[in-house]
Amino acid sequence: MKPLPAAILISAFLLFATRARAETACATLTRENVGPCAVAASPDVRAAALTVTARQAEIGRARVLLPSNPTLGLSFAGRRSAEDSAFNAYAQLGQEIEIGGQRGARGREAEARVGASEATKVVVARDIAADALTAYFEVLAAREEVALLRRVETLATRVADVARAQAKAGAGSELDADVAEAQAQKRTQSRMVTEGKAAAAEVRLSRLVGQTAIVVDGKLEPLVSPARQQPGARVLALQKEAVALDAQASVLSRSRMPNVTVSVFAQSDGFRERVLGAGLSVPIPLPEPLGRSRASDIAVVRAEADATRAEAEAKRAGLSREADAQQAETEALARAAASIDDARASRAEASLGKLAEEVEKGRLQAREAFVAQDALTEMLGQRIAAKREACLASVKLAALRGAPLDRGAR
Numbered sequence: 001m002k003p004l005p006a007a008i009l010i011s012a013f014l015l016f017a018t019r020a021r022a023e024t025a026c027a028t029l030t031r032e033n034v035g036p037c038a039v040a041a042s043p044d045v046r047a048a049a050l051t052v053t054a055r056q057a058e059i060g061r062a063r064v065l066l067p068s069n070p071t072l073g074l075s076f077a078g079r080r081s082a083e084d085s086a087f088n089a090y091a092q093l094g095q096e097i098e099i100g101g102q103r104g105a106r107g108r109e110a111e112a113r114v115g116a117s118e119a120t121k122v123v124v125a126r127d128i129a130a131d132a133l134t135a136y137f138e139v140l141a142a143r144e145e146v147a148l149l150r151r152v153e154t155l156a157t158r159v160a161d162v163a164r165a166q167a168k169a170g171a172g173s174e175l176d177a178d179v180a181e182a183q184a185q186k187r188t189q190s191r192m193v194t195e196g197k198a199a200a201a202e203v204r205l206s207r208l209v210g211q212t213a214i215v216v217d218g219k220l221e222p223l224v225s226p227a228r229q230q231p232g233a234r235v236l237a238l239q240k241e242a243v244a245l246d247a248q249a250s251v252l253s254r255s256r257m258p259n260v261t262v263s264v265f266a267q268s269d270g271f272r273e274r275v276l277g278a279g280l281s282v283p284i285p286l287p288e289p290l291g292r293s294r295a296s297d298i299a300v301v302r303a304e305a306d307a308t309r310a311e312a313e314a315k316r317a318g319l320s321r322e323a324d325a326q327q328a329e330t331e332a333l334a335r336a337a338a339s340i341d342d343a344r345a346s347r348a349e350a351s352l353g354k355l356a357e358e359v360e361k362g363r364l365q366a367r368e369a370f371v372a373q374d375a376l377t378e379m380l381g382q383r384i385a386a387k388r389e390a391c392l393a394s395v396k397l398a399a400l401r402g403a404p405l406d407r408g409a410r
Helices: 003-025 034-041 043-062 102-169 174-209 233-254 295-338 342-360 366-400
Strands: 071-080 085-097 260-268 274-281
Touching: 034 102, 034 174, 043 102, 102 174, 102 233, 102 342, 102 366, 174 366, 233 295, 295 366, 342 366
Parallel strands: none
Antiparallel strands: 071 085, 085 260, 260 274
């Protein structure tokens, strides 16, 4: 097998194997893998990674030894007088050489640009992971709400059937039966609307992880709050950008050192003389505005670097303040979610299940059953909503604290 086709086949096999492993790992979404799965499927992250690759390629270009290719000059001339004629030939080879450390400065700038691009990639990846975790909790909450409303609808339909049967038997009024059926229909509509919201949430999550069908596993429990404030990805990206600007200013500063051109030449004239020699040429720098000394360019880049560092410090302080405020809000929401514990929720579920039985036994009127059902359903719905808000707040807090959500969350 020829080398090129073999390389293509091996690359295709490795790519297929990598995709197969990724699809297997993301077959069931949990809080631990939903962030990494979304990052792996994100076009924005792939674009940021390609930018890093491009910046890495610039390192090799920056480390080229010679600033320009050698220059070879050839010239020929004929000399003629009244008495004689001759033919002259000239050859000159010149090479420009950097003596101000420009090559090393360019290499450091290229490396700093790689670091800045990698930091930007981390920002993109963590934003995608936070969006995926938010969508993940939205799906869990929507499914719990749909499950609740389906149970409520089933019980409401049962109560309406009992009320209609009682009306036909003369044990109840037709008005009560009509009201009961209207209440049951109201719950059916609520269930259908919530199912639509749940379907939309699942579509958003499936698009984020690059899957057509998703299996979501987990509970509506907030993420574990980071123990301490970590450097935010955006702050680090700004700091890396400031370093790159400093490196750019260094390149501009060293470029003010004029390059030396070394040349050797050979000459043959019509008088059979052979001339060999060497030369050295240096450009003469002139101050601005007469010439181009790059002083204004350097001042601009250094000012941009200082501004970027100031922006990074302001961003760090702002994130710290916002994280402290979010911490308080997240803790309050967690307490609100815990105020209706599992035991109380179980009793409410049991009471919902008994309403139809109470109506069947005549111990409760249909209209009273629906009033009680509304109260119990509202409490259980508030519990789901409180858990949802606590989970979403925990995602926001983790992002503000600088948690690496792109590598998984707990």
